[in-house]
Amino acid sequence: MTHSPSDVLHIIGGGMAGSEAAWQAAQAGIPVVIHEMRPQVETFAHRTGNLAEMVCSNSFRSDDSEQNAVGLLHWEMRAAGGLIMQTADRHRLPAGGALAVDRDPFSEEVTATLRAHPLVTVEEGEISELPAEGHWIIATGPLTSGALAEAIRAETGAESLAFFDAIAPIVYADSIDMDTAWMQSRYDKGETEEEQKAYLNCPMTKDQYEAFIDALLAADKTEFHEGETAGYFDGCLPIEVMAERGRETLRHGPMKPVGLTNAHKPDEKAWAVVQLRRDNKLGTLYNIVGFQTKMKYGAQTEVFRMIPGLENASFARLGGIHRNTFLNSPTLLDGEMRLRSRPNIRFAGQITGVEGYVESAAMGLLAGRLAVAEITGKTLPPVPAETAMGALVTHITGGAEAKTFQPMNVNFGLFPPVEGLKGGRRGRKDRYKAYTDRAKSLWTDWLQSTVTGAEASPAE
Ligand SMILES: Cc1cc2nc3c(=O)[nH]c(=O)nc-3n(C[C@H](O)[C@H](O)[C@H](O)COP(=O)(O)OP(=O)(O)OC[C@H]3O[C@@H](n4cnc5c(N)ncnc54)[C@H](O)[C@@H]3O)c2cc1C
Numbered sequence: 001m002t003h004s005p006s007d008v009l010h011i012i013g014g015g016m017a018g019s020e021a022a023w024q025a026a027q028a029g030i031p032v033v034i035h036e037m038r039p040q041v042e043t044f045a046h047r048t049g050n051l052a053e054m055v056c057s058n059s060f061r062s063d064d065s066e067q068n069a070v071g072l073l074h075w076e077m078r079a080a081g082g083l084i085m086q087t088a089d090r091h092r093l094p095a096g097g098a099l100a101v102d103r104d105p106f107s108e109e110v111t112a113t114l115r116a117h118p119l120v121t122v123e124e125g126e127i128s129e130l131p132a133e134g135h136w137i138i139a140t141g142p143l144t145s146g147a148l149a150e151a152i153r154a155e156t157g158a159e160s161l162a163f164f165d166a167i168a169p170i171v172y173a174d175s176i177d178m179d180t181a182w183m184q185s186r187y188d189k190g191e192t193e194e195e196q197k198a199y200l201n202c203p204m205t206k207d208q209y210e211a212f213i214d215a216l217l218a219a220d221k222t223e224f225h226e227g228e229t230a231g232y233f234d235g236c237l238p239i240e241v242m243a244e245r246g247r248e249t250l251r252h253g254p255m256k257p258v259g260l261t262n263a264h265k266p267d268e269k270a271w272a273v274v275q276l277r278r279d280n281k282l283g284t285l286y287n288i289v290g291f292q293t294k295m296k297y298g299a300q301t302e303v304f305r306m307i308p309g310l311e312n313a314s315f316a317r318l319g320g321i322h323r324n325t326f327l328n329s330p331t332l333l334d335g336e337m338r339l340r341s342r343p344n345i346r347f348a349g350q351i352t353g354v355e356g357y358v359e360s361a362a363m364g365l366l367a368g369r370l371a372v373a374e375i376t377g378k379t380l381p382p383v384p385a386e387t388a389m390g391a392l393v394t395h396i397t398g399g400a401e402a403k404t405f406q407p408m409n410v411n412f413g414l415f416p417p418v419e420g421l422k423g424g425r426r427g428r429k430d431r432y433k434a435y436t437d438r439a440k441s442l443w444t445d446w447l448q449s450t451v452t453g454a455e456a457s458p459a460e
Contacts, residue, residue: 017349017364018139023083024368037126166236181309182263202309203270219299254290
């Protein structure tokens with residue numbers, strides 16, 4: 001079969017996302033050029049010139065596709081013939097229920113497989129401009145080169161491309177004790193009742209506040225990676241750094257108790273109040289406002305469960321601050337991951353505001369398939385939001401709150417609830433099984449429908 005130049009898919013960045021996107025497209029018969037800047041241009045985290053290099057831990061996290069959302073994503077990617085998953089499976093290391101990977105043979109094999117594919121070309125060199133025409137996927141990751149990042153910023157506006165994340169912990173709404181917490185916006189601000197009750201408030205007495213500050217100061221913290229310039233700007237200091245500046249700082253900052261009345265004990269004035277804000281349209285996730293942190297994960301759960309109302313909190317994700325180039329995808333990308341202002345460009349991977357090797361590869365898989373459909377004139381049905389893949393892409397392209405958008409791991413809080421099941425901790429096992437059964441069935445149907453995808457109408 002001969003291909004015209006306009007059929008070629010160009011992918012910038014041969015990391016987790018770019019490699020998977022290239023594989024999906026090439027396997028579907030589309031010629032692909034991967035533009036990868038390494039080894040000519042290096043990043044502070046990568047060590048080799050290999051594609052799909054794992055820059056830090058060697059874990060793809062839980063492989064449990066029945067009870068864990070990332071395990072479900074593994075399952076969906078395997079079902080779609082994903083290169084990253086099949087190569088990871090071949091280089092699996094013993095790690096209990098997790099999928100740990102022998103990193104060097106893994107990335108060497110991904111590189112060799114792609115280079116050997118008759119439809120894949122790897123061109124070494126940095127791309128520093130946004131392409132004006134042709135089919136492109138930008139998958140340049142958290143360490144996108146400076147020149148390309150500037151070009152993206154010039155297109156999207158400075159507010160829409162971040163260079164550091166500042167992730168506050170996110171709590172599952174159904175794990176918050178509403179006999180202690182209450183819903184109210186400070187000074188009841190807002191036109192509608194929904195706005196006046198937009199925040200979830202957790203009150204603290206003086207003793208509880210003092211113990212909380214002690215715990216924050218004593219907690220184990222992580223350091224920035226070597227070469228990763230510390231990215232604190234005053235608007236988003238880690239809470240423990242705020243606490244180090246003075247024991248009262250938090251009480252005059254994110255934990256100030258003013259403008260709030262405890263709905264359960266109206267006569268008791270709280271010494272401090274922790275506020276949580278809705279994090280997704282479904283209302284299943286809440287983030288702890290202003291609580292970005294460099295505390296270690298174990299310390300975070302211990303310290304945050306000291307907050308009244310969060311004693312039994314389950315965390316959809318814990319906080320962090322990292323060097324991370326990412327877009328405000330909910331405003332910039334359409335549902336097919338295209339840049340609204342330049343639809344010939346899709347984005348994939350961590351730069352879209354997902355977090356992690358697996359999530360990045362998953363968004364590459366989807367972007368690759370969507371690009372193939374476009375090039376071959378097919379229309380794919382939307383990916384069901386009840387699948388892990390669909391929940392993630394729906395979140396980043398619209399389900400998340402755009403104003404406070406921060407990178408997200410896949411988690412069950414992103415899934416539309418299954419009706420009629422018991423909430424809370426007790427019902428969790430059955431609930432997760434229902435989510436994953438539903439997802440597997442819908443993902444299988446979706447994959448099947450993409451084989452027979454309808455031809456695009458001439459108007460499209
Ligand atoms: C220091 C650090 C540690 C991390 N640790 C973990 C971890 O332990 N576990 C985890 O799950 N996730 C981790 N992540 C997050 C993230 O999941 C990984 O970075 C993941 O590799 C992202 O996949 P990606 O394909 O989006 O980007 P990458 O895998 O980084 O791939 C992007 C590729 O684009 C290339 N590139 C960049 N700019 C250009 C350009 N202008 N032209 C051509 N090529 C370009 C890069 O060289 C790179 O190969 C970490 C991130 C960082 C920065």
